[in-house]
Amino acid sequence: MAIRYYTVTWDQLHRDAKALAWRLVDKGPYAGMVAITRGGLIPCAIISRELECRLIETVSIVTYDEEKRGEPSVVKPPAAALESRGEGWLIIDDLVDTGTTAKVIRALLPKAHFATVYAKPAGKPQVDTFITEVSQDTWILFPWDTEPQFVAPIAKSHASSNGG
Ligand SMILES: O=P(O)(O)OC[C@H]1O[C@H](OP(=O)(O)OP(=O)(O)O)[C@H](O)[C@@H]1O
Ligand SMILES: O=c1[nH]c(=O)c2nc[nH]c2[nH]1
Ligand SMILES: [Mg+2]
Structure with missing residues (x-):
C-alpha cells in the first residue's frame, strides 16, 4: 500500500491545537497536563497557554525508530500524576x-483525559478528544x-519524465 503524506505547517498546527483547546476548555479545570514527549510538547505548550494551566508533567515512551515500530518502553514516567492515577489530569x-x-x-493514568491533535482510525478508540482524522x-x-x-x-519535471 502506497503511503500518503499530510504536511502540517506551524500555522496549521497552532490553529489545530487551539481548536483542541476550545474542545477541552469545558471539560476542565485540570489538575495539570501531561505532555507525551517529544511530539506532545508543542501542542501541550499551546493548549496550556489557552487553558491557563501552568502545571506540566512529562512522560516519555519510546516506540518508533524513524518510521519503523519497536517495543514500547517507558523512559520517564509521569511522576506527579501517578498517585491519582491521572484523575483530573x-x-x-x-x-x-x-x-x-x-x-x-x-x-499508567487510567483516569486522565487523553487528547491528541490528529488521529488515525486504529488509535482513535484510545483517545477521548481529537481534532482531525x-x-x-x-x-x-x-x-x-x-x-x-x-x-x-x-514543466521541467514533466519534460524530463517524457524524455525531454
Ligand atoms: O499510536 P502510536 O502508533 O503509538 O503512534 C503515535 C506516537 O508516535 C509518535 O511519537 P514517537 O514515538 O515517534 O516519538 P516522538 O514523539 O519522540 O517523535 C507520536 O508523537 C505519538 O506519540
Ligand atoms: O511524524 C509522525 N507522523 C506520523 O504519522 C506518525 N505515526 C506514528 N508516529 C508518527 N510520527
Ligand atoms: Mg510521540
Whole structure:
C-alpha cells in the first residue's frame, strides 16, 4: 500500500491545537497536563497557554525508530500524576496512530483525559478528544521534522519524465 503524506505547517498546527483547546476548555479545570514527549510538547505548550494551566508533567515512551515500530518502553514516567492515577489530569500528544503509545499511557493514568491533535482510525478508540482524522496509510509530516526546499517547475519535471 502506497503511503500518503499530510504536511502540517506551524500555522496549521497552532490553529489545530487551539481548536483542541476550545474542545477541552469545558471539560476542565485540570489538575495539570501531561505532555507525551517529544511530539506532545508543542501542542501541550499551546493548549496550556489557552487553558491557563501552568502545571506540566512529562512522560516519555519510546516506540518508533524513524518510521519503523519497536517495543514500547517507558523512559520517564509521569511522576506527579501517578498517585491519582491521572484523575483530573489532561494528557496531550500530537497524534495517535496504532494506539500503542496511548495504551501504555492509559495503563499508567487510567483516569486522565487523553487528547491528541490528529488521529488515525486504529488509535482513535484510545483517545477521548481529537481534532482531525487522517487515514491509516497517511504519514503526518510535522513542521519540526521538515524544512522548505526548492522544487523544480512542473514543466521541467514533466519534460524530463517524457524524455525531454
Ligand atoms: O499510536 P502510536 O502508533 O503509538 O503512534 C503515535 C506516537 O508516535 C509518535 O511519537 P514517537 O514515538 O515517534 O516519538 P516522538 O514523539 O519522540 O517523535 C507520536 O508523537 C505519538 O506519540
Ligand atoms: O511524524 C509522525 N507522523 C506520523 O504519522 C506518525 N505515526 C506514528 N508516529 C508518527 N510520527
Ligand atoms: Mg510521540
